[in-house]
Amino acid sequence: MTELKEIQRLEGHTDRVWSLDWNPATGHAGIPLVFASCSGDKTVRIWEQNLSSGLWACKAVLEETHTRTVRSCAWSPSGKLLATASFDATTAIWENVGGDFECVSTLEGHENEVKSVCWNASGTLLATCSRDKSVWIWEVLPGNEFECVSVLQGHAQDVKMVKWHPTEDILFSCSYDNNVKVWADEGDSDDWQCIQTLGEPNNGHTSTVWAISFNASGDKMVTCSDDLTLKVWATENTGMQSGGGFAPWRHLCTLTGYHDRTIFSVHWSRQGIFASGAADDSIRLFVDDDESQVCQLFIFIVTADIHKHKQFKCCNLCAY
Amino acid sequence: MTLGLINANPVVHAKKERISRSEDPHAVDALDIYDFVRDIRDPEHPYSLEQLSVLSEESITVDHELGRILITFTPTVQHCSMATVIGLCLRVKLKHYFPPHYKVDIKVSPGSHADEESVNKQLNDKERVVAALENPNLRQLVEECLYSNEL
Numbered sequence: 001m002t003e004l005k006e007i008q009r010l011e012g013h014t015d016r017v018w019s020l021d022w023n024p025a026t027g028h029a030g031i032p033l034v035f036a037s038c039s040g041d042k043t044v045r046i047w048e049q050n051l052s053s054g055l056w057a058c059k060a061v062l063e064e065t066h067t068r069t070v071r072s073c074a075w076s077p078s079g080k081l082l083a084t085a086s087f088d089a090t091t092a093i094w095e096n097v098g099g100d101f102e103c104v105s106t107l108e109g110h111e112n113e114v115k116s117v118c119w120n121a122s123g124t125l126l127a128t129c130s131r132d133k134s135v136w137i138w139e140v141l142p143g144n145e146f147e148c149v150s151v152l153q154g155h156a157q158d159v160k161m162v163k164w165h166p167t168e169d170i171l172f173s174c175s176y177d178n179n180v181k182v183w184a185d186e187g188d189s190d191d192w193q194c195i196q197t198l199g200e201p202n203n204g205h206t207s208t209v210w211a212i213s214f215n216a217s218g219d220k221m222v223t224c225s226d227d228l229t230l231k232v233w234a235t236e237n238t239g240m241q242s243g244g245g246f247a248p249w250r251h252l253c254t255l256t257g258y259h260d261r262t263i264f265s266v267h268w269s270r271q272g273i274f275a276s277g278a279a280d281d282s283i284r285l286f287v288d289d290d291e292s293q294v295c296q297l298f299i300f301i302v303t304a305d306i307h308k309h310k311q312f313k314c315c316n317l318c319a320y
Numbered sequence: 321m322t323l324g325l326i327n328a329n330p331v332v333h334a335k336k337e338r339i340s341r342s343e344d345p346h347a348v349d350a351l352d353i354y355d356f357v358r359d360i361r362d363p364e365h366p367y368s369l370e371q372l373s374v375l376s377e378e379s380i381t382v383d384h385e386l387g388r389i390l391i392t393f394t395p396t397v398q399h400c401s402m403a404t405v406i407g408l409c410l411r412v413k414l415k416h417y418f419p420p421h422y423k424v425d426i427k428v429s430p431g432s433h434a435d436e437e438s439v440n441k442q443l444n445d446k447e448r449v450v451a452a453l454e455n456p457n458l459r460q461l462v463e464e465c466l467y468s469n470e471l
Contacts, residue, residue: 016450068454071447087451113451116409132450160447176445225444226445261423264447279446281421 004283010047012058019072025079035060036082038070044084046095046101065092065103072116072161077123081144085114091128093144104144109136109215118299120164122170125149127171129159135173135183137192150192152183161211166218170195170246173211180259184246198223198233205231213268222254222274223265230255230276232288234310236256258284325364327397332371350380353389356417360409361465363402372396374406379429387422389414394427399434407443408452409465 020037027033032048044062049055068087075082077085080098082094091114093105106129111132118127119311126138126146135152157176171192183219198204207226214221224230236247261279268274276284335358355379358370367374374393381390392408395403404428405451409424442448452458 069450087454113447113448117361131448158448176441176448208441 002161004285007054007191009183010037010056010058010200012061013037013041013043014040015069018069021073021075021082021121023075023079024077025075036073036075036081036084038073040069042068042070042086044070044082055192061102062100062103064096065233066090066114071208072255074117074119076119077121083117083119085117085128087113089114089118089130091126093146095144105107105146106135107138107148109147109148110134114161115159116161118162120169121167125164125169127162127173129157129162130171133157133159133160133175135159135171137171137183137190145260148274149190152192152194154181154194154197156238157180159225160209163212166214166216168218172221174223175213176208178205178207178209178225178227180209180212182249195246198249198251198292203254206231208262210262210264211266213266213274215272215274216270220268221249222266222268224266224276224278226262228256228259228261228263230258230263230266253287281312289319322369326400326402327364330365330367330372330396333370333373333385336449348382350382351377353380353382353391353414357387357410357413360406360413361468362396363405363409363461365466369393369406375405377460378435389424390427391419391424392427393431394432396433403428403433403439404442404452405461406456407439408449408458409462411443412453412462413466 005076009070016104017039020035021276023034023036025031032051034046036044036046036319042063045058046060047056048059062084065089066086070084070086071092072085073082079094084092086092089108089110089112092103094101095104107128109171110128110130113127113131115131116129119125124140126140127135128138129135133153134294135154137152138146138152141147148166153178155173155175155215159173159175162171162173173183176198180198181194183192185191186193186197188279195288200206203222205225205227209223209225211224212221220237221233222230223233233249234251234252235249248306258280259280259282263276263278265277273285273287287304325464329358354389356366358375359368361368362374365372374396379392393406393410395406410426411424426443433439453462
């Protein structure tokens with residue numbers, strides 16, 4: 001029977017912790033596992049696991065840069081750069097220089113709070129989104145330079161999260177307007193367009209969509225919402241190489257009744273389990289039930305109830 | 321910034337009598353919560369939310385087992401643009417009192433506002449709430465509403 005057990009509680013942040021991200025270049029080949037966390041205290045903390053004791057300690061505090069809540073953080077695929085998105089309307093890029101983190105670039109342009117930042121699989125593109133309803137795509141240039149190549153309008157309200165597809169340069173965004181949008185570069189001159197919208201008519205969510213996550217192969221994704229459901233979506237092909245172009249995403253199933261308050265976070269691990277975190281203070285894990293082909297495809301296998309968090313109001317999940 | 325008040329002639333009601341009540345968060349009932357919030361000043365007028373009938377004892381329900389509080393308030397006019405400010409005031413005031421695991425839902429009472437759904441959605445989106453409270457002007461207005469009686 002699978003069990004979820006708390007192994008350590010990390011203190012340090014002096015305000016709500018909004019999000020965290022595992023450094024993908026760590027945790028194997030003898031390199032200690034590292035993750036970054038970001039907070040309402042305007043800082044980002046870097047945490048490292050000790051190889052022998054297994055205990056976690058704070059290795060660095062990235063401060064005096066953001067002037068408001070840091071909402072989201074994301075390591076580049078190489079693990080060398082960390083992008084941090086803030087309510088101060090900027091996105092900062094940090095580089096690890098011999099154990100110290102330096103802010104090497106600041107991306108400006110959004111009119112108000114930046115909610116999410118995400119690197120594409122090759123680390124050549126960065127996406128950000130904001131309460132200003134737009135999604136920005138930035139190209140990563142040599143010398144830690146970043147150039148905005150597209151400003152995507154289309155959502156009618158705040159954009160809560162952006163997520164690149166794990167293998168293709170296709171961008172997904174989800175919003176306070178209850179929709180998920182899919183964006184792709186149509187030509188070869190940065191002509192980014194919305195190629196699909198997943199809304200209520202497509203069996204989509206009926207309230208704010210807070211997060212998106214893909215399975216490892218990129219043929220399924222899961223979204224979570226203020227409407228108290230999780231939805232799993234699927235696509236036919238995983239590559240544009242098939243020559244047929246983009247295959248639309250379709251609704252596969254809706255998971256209802258597992259959370260009774262807003263579901264803020266969902267993450268699909270490489271091992272095939274996905275986890276959801278909600279305002280009802282619980283985490284649920286789901287696994288694909290191979291037997292059935294229709295709706296109740298996924299069953300929850302464990303719930304960890306996290307009551308009475310003294311400091312943290314939300315529970316964000318990154319499953320490694 | 322508009323020069324005229326949205327509702328220049330609000331109806332003002334008498335304050336109800338107060339009885340001293342328990343201090344422990346787990347023993348509080350709806351009336352105790354009402355005591356905390358009844359004196360919050362309206363953003364536009366020098367009267368409390370109670371006096372303007374924005375709030376009443378019936379506005380509040382609390383479930384201690386689940387740790388849930390629901391407050392519904394009635395703006396003085398259908399197109400009140402101060403509804404979100406009043407909602408923020410309520411949220412900030414209650415946060416000071418209850419432990420963080422108590423969930424607070426704040427809504428306008430059904431039929432009392434032209435943009436009821438939109439206002440309710442904003443008031444209960446935690447990201448929007450935090451971002452609004454980081455806005456110094458809004459923060460100041462909220463604090464004036466909460467603490468003006470103590471000045």
